[in-house]
Amino acid sequence: MAAKASDTQRTKFVLDEKDIPSKWYNIQADLKTPAPPVLHPGTGQPIGPQDLAPLFPMELIKQEVSRERWIAIPDGIRDVLRLWRPSPLYRARRLERALGTPARIYYKYEGVSPAGSHKPNTAVAQVYYNKQEKVTRISTETGAGQWGSALAMACSFFGLQCKVYMVKVSYQQKPYRRIMMETWGAQVVASPSPDTQAGKKVLQQDPNSPGSLGIAISEAVEDAATREDTKYSLGSVLNHVLMHQTVIGLEAKKQLEKADDEADIVIGCAGGGSNFAGLSFPFAADKLTGKQKKLRIIAVEPSACPSLTKGKYVYDFGDAVGLTPLVKMHTLGHAFVPAPLHAGGLRYHGMAPLVCKLYDEGVIEAVAVSQVSTFQTAVQFARTEGIIPAPESAHAIRVVIDEALRCKRDGKRQAILFNLSGHGHFDLGAYEAFLAGKLQDYEYPAEKIAEALRGVPKVKA
Numbered sequence: 106m107a108a109k110a111s112d113t114q115r116t117k118f119v120l121d122e123k124d125i126p127s128k129w130y131n132i133q134a135d136l137k138t139p140a141p142p143v144l145h146p147g148t149g150q151p152i153g154p155q156d157l158a159p160l161f162p163m164e165l166i167k168q169e170v171s172r173e174r175w176i177a178i179p180d181g182i183r184d185v186l187r188l189w190r191p192s193p194l195y196r197a198r199r200l201e202r203a204l205g206t207p208a209r210i211y212y213k214y215e216g217v218s219p220a221g222s223h224k225p226n227t228a229v230a231q232v233y234y235n236k237q238e239k240v241t242r243i244s245t246e247t248g249a250g251q252w253g254s255a256l257a258m259a260c261s262f263f264g265l266q267c268k269v270y271m272v273k274v275s276y277q278q279k280p281y282r283r284i285m286m287e288t289w290g291a292q293v294v295a296s297p298s299p300d301t302q303a304g305k306k307v308l309q310q311d312p313n314s315p316g317s318l319g320i321a322i323s324e325a326v327e328d329a330a331t332r333e334d335t336k337y338s339l340g341s342v343l344n345h346v347l348m349h350q351t352v353i354g355l356e357a358k359k360q361l362e363k364a365d366d367e368a369d370i371v372i373g374c375a376g377g378g379s380n381f382a383g384l385s386f387p388f389a390a391d392k393l394t395g396k397q398k399k400l401r402i403i404a405v406e407p408s409a410c411p412s413l414t415k416g417k418y419v420y421d422f423g424d425a426v427g428l429t430p431l432v433k434m435h436t437l438g439h440a441f442v443p444a445p446l447h448a449g450g451l452r453y454h455g456m457a458p459l460v461c462k463l464y465d466e467g468v469i470e471a472v473a474v475s476q477v478s479t480f481q482t483a484v485q486f487a488r489t490e491g492i493i494p495a496p497e498s499a500h501a502i503r504v505v506i507d508e509a510l511r512c513k514r515d516g517k518r519q520a521i522l523f524n525l526s527g528h529g530h531f532d533l534g535a536y537e538a539f540l541a542g543k544l545q546d547y548e549y550p551a552e553k554i555a556e557a558l559r560g561v562p563k564v565k566a
């Protein structure tokens with residue numbers, strides 16, 4: 106669709122506070138067949154709400170399995186979201202000009218939240234429901250530190266204690282993320298830590314373990330499962346987390362209407378799948394219900410941790426040690442420890458089951474990109490659009506630019522929308538390495554993945 110002449114210089118599409126969505130979109134309502142059940146690791150049977158009750162408040166457990174299309178956002182949550190929502194939608198005019206592409210590039214910028222990413226959208230919701238159910242302490246893991254900071258901030262708003270197990274490689278690379286969490290009142294330890302049995306076990310095998318999201322999840326889950334006052338909170342992967350993020354896509358749809366435009370391609374980076382789903386699910390709805398047939402939706406992952414493009418679609422544990430229920434997802438094997446990529450938020454062995462289901466059904470596509478080429482586009486983006494992207498978000502930008510250049514070659518005037526899930530102000534060490542020519546690519550770890558996949562539990566389908 107051609108943009109109107111009057112819009113030729115419009116760069117920013119902003120909404121009013123009253124346009125913050127009042128309902129989340131639940132894609133489970135529009136799936137042709139229900140998502141595969143989550144299984145109990147001991148019995149192999151589908152788990153019920155009572156199995157999850159030690160870890161999550163009941164309201165979130167209900168949301169996890171709900172097939173209602175729309176779920177109302179309580180005012181107590183919207184009142185906090187007002188601090189940074191609605192987030193802006195930008196047209197990347199300078200990037201378009203630099204590329205010489207006829208494509209129109211739009212980005213939804215989630216770096217405007219106080220924690221600097223999309224993660225507070227669900228952190229606030231999760232802490233709110235825990236507070237409602239009288240929980241006083243929350244444990245969690247964090248990779249790059251984005252989720253830990255979001256949860257620490259949300260806990261400070263609602264007066265809950267927060268314990269964060271931070272993947273060791275990020276703990277070392279990003280001291281300022283830790284200080285941010287501590288400023289918001291959280292307690293932070295490097296994972297694997299001696300504070301849990303799971304952490305001790307990993308440290309015994311490998312005292313220099315760089316840690317992984319999987320290991321940190323094991324620790325945080327154990328913490329919550331062994332304490333009365335504590336529940337666990339996950340920043341991605343789960344159905345309810347993806348649903349909380351749909352405020353992003355719902356706003357973006359309204360903003361594209363303001364731009365008098367329609368997306369042909371929707372792109373997001375995918376670690377656990379939440380920012381990708383948050384932007385894309387409200388658009389995928391139009392594909393699932395037959396309203397929009399031609400739309401392409403692309404998830405981008407690092408080639409060093411390629412769960413969608415190289416993983417197996419089987420039941421596996423969500424954590425490294427094998428404490429969580431079994432979920433059907435594209436997995437590299439729960440014991441897979443990815444290379445210490447700078448995009449810490451993309452170092453997860455699995456992927457959100459709902460994203461995997463859409464991928465399996467051909468509703469979405471997936472692409473894997475390498476670290477160095479990702480930083481090349483991150484710098485190009487910073488030099489044209491100003492914003493220094495989080496290394497995670499830069500994965501999406503890599504593919505946005507590839508698609509825009511394809512449009513240039515083929516003379517296609519398509520509209521590309523992507524999620525700029527966060528800023529990279531705490532990732533300048535990675536930029537420093539890139540600018541000094543010291544950033545490296547990691548080979549696709551075929552052997553390590555094959556080995557980890559042999560450890561996936563056998564489950565009758």
Ligand SMILES: *Cc1c(COP(=O)(O)O)cnc(C)c1O
Nearest residue numbers: 251341376377378379380450527
């Ligand atoms: C955590 C994070 C990601 C990856 O997590 P998803 O659940 O896949 O969104 C991506 N971008 C940023 C900025 C993050 O903080």
